[in-house]
Amino acid sequence: MSNRTFARRLDRLRFSSSLASMQRIRELRATGVSVIDFGSKFDTPAHIKEAAIRYVDQPQASFYADPRGIPEFRAAITRKQARVNSMIIDPDTEITVSPGGKAxxxxxxxxLVEAGDEVLLEDPGWLSFDPMIRLTGATPVPFPxxxxxxxxxxxxxxxxxVTPKTRAIVLCSPHNPTGAVLSHETLAAIASIAIEHDLWVVMDEAYEHFLFDGNRHISIATLEGMRERTISVQTASKTYNMFGWRVGWIVATxxxxxxxxxxxxxxxTCVTSFVQAGAAAALDGPYGQGTLTIEEVSKNYEAQRNVLVEGLRAVPGIRCTMPGGAYFAFPDIRSFGLSSNEFASRLLANARVSGLSGSVFGDMGEGHIRFVFNAPLPEIEEGVGRIQHYLKSV
Ligand SMILES: Cc1ncc(COP(=O)(O)O)c(C=O)c1O
Structure with a gap:
């Protein structure tokens, strides 16, 4: 028996299927294959880049920054939290900047949690929650x-x-992969469960700005009795097309x-200081994509959603819920009699359209495919055409 063993915490971990899928698409495209993934093709808005460049030229950019985040960024987060989330927070004690929402x-x-603890999470749910919980040694407990x-x-x-071992509930709204948005009524019911059993609530708000059909995003921390038990995790990645910048923040007591x-x-130690300066400009500015405001981007996503979902619904055998937010559709493909993994493989091989197998989002995701829809409308139309053409021929 070797002493060079591996941590058992990792036994049930796998690499992220979405990152693996992005890599596969890059490789296919490098060989000249035209693959449609419906993913973002947009650039970070110019004023954000300019703010980061200005900061990198200052002497303090060479040094470690405050581990809480640079003061300018924490001030911008405080303003945004008041404006968007109706929360008045203290920039000195209630914000921690992180290298992305994931971190x-x-x-x-x-x-918050360790071996022996249980953490409740949605199934289907974002594919990183389960491995993140396992990394702590705690046990993920999915609920459908x-x-x-x-x-x-x-x-x-x-x-x-909920059992005596339950310590936390992880939520995500608007939801990845289904686009569901938690209503005030549901949040209030979750809050009363959390209060009754004295649980933490970790609320992932990565898609808080992307809402359709008049839906509203409500931070559960604003409900009575919830502030002290809620940890709100947010990110610049999605709202401002800053995916590769790696910057997010956490709001908690x-x-x-x-x-x-x-x-x-x-x-x-700290998050890259000039990245934070860019993110501060992002939160204070109106733009999410080029010179489109966040509201305009969200409107575009709604139009893209409509084309994708209506196009999918037009295929006999596909059922698709209308997502109320985020930028994901999660159609039900069970009538094709294939595993969702096989369905996704065939779709990529034959229609050259990439969707993620629903099974990577949990057992309840089986029989579904996750498509994103944050690509420009013509790409959505082209992709929908390819899906329809392929599925009508099988
Ligand atoms: C639900 C959800 N939360 C958080 C993240 C993290 O984003 P980032 O680490 O880029 O901030 C993602 C990105 O894929 C996500 O889908």
Whole structure:
């Protein structure tokens, strides 16, 4: 028996299927194959880049930054939190800047839970939550959100899985992969479960700006009794086309923030200062994509959603819930009699359209495919045409 063993925490981890899929698409495109992935083709708005460039020319850019985040960025987050999330927060004690929402979520979970604890999460749900929880040694406990309920969370499915070991609930709204948006009524029901059982709530708000059909995003931290138990994790990646910049932030009470900062400071020391300067300009500015405001981007996504979902619904055998937010459609392909993995492989091989197998989002995701729709409309139209052409021929 070797002493050079691996941590058992990693036994059930796999690499991220979405990153693997992006790599496969890059490789196919490099060989000249035209693959449609419906993904963003947009650039970070110019004023954000200019702010980062201005900062990098200043002497302080060479040094470690404040582990909480540079003051300018924390001030911008405080303004945004008041404007968008109706939360008045203290920039000195309630914000921690992280290298992306992902790192913010992992640091939060590392600060809150450990081996022997259980963490509740939606199934289907974002594919990184399960491995993130396992990295802490805690046990993920999935609860279903159901297609017949338009993937709306049923609080009874959540409360029935609470045990004496439950410590936290992880939520994501608007939701990846289904686009479901948690209503005030559902959030209130979740809040009362969290309060009754004295649980943490980790709320991933990565897609908070992308809402359709008049939906509203509500931060669960603003509900009565929730501020002290909620950790809100946000990111610049999606809203401002800053995916590669790696910058996000966490809003939590001073005690929780200190714990999270302890984890992050040993992992990263601080987030790259000039990236934060760019992100500060992003939060203070109106633009999300080129010179389109965030509201205009969201309107575009709504139009793109309509073309994608209506195009999918036109294929006999496909059922598709209308997503209320984010930029994901999660059609039901069970009538084709294939596993979702096989369906996604065939779609890529034959129609040259990329979607992710629903099974990577949890057992309840099987029988579904996740398509994104943040590409320009002509690409959505072209992709929908390819899907229809292929599926009508099989
Ligand atoms: C639901 C959800 N949360 C968080 C993230 C993290 O984004 P980032 O680490 O780029 O901030 C993503 C990105 O894929 C996501 O889909």
């Amino acid at each position: 913010g979520l992992v640091a939060t979970l590392l600060a 959100i159901r297609p017949e309920n338009d993937f709306q969370l049923d609080p009874a499915d959540l409360s029935s899985r 001073p005690t929780v923030s200190e714990r999270i900062r302890m984890v992050l400071s040993h992992l990263f």
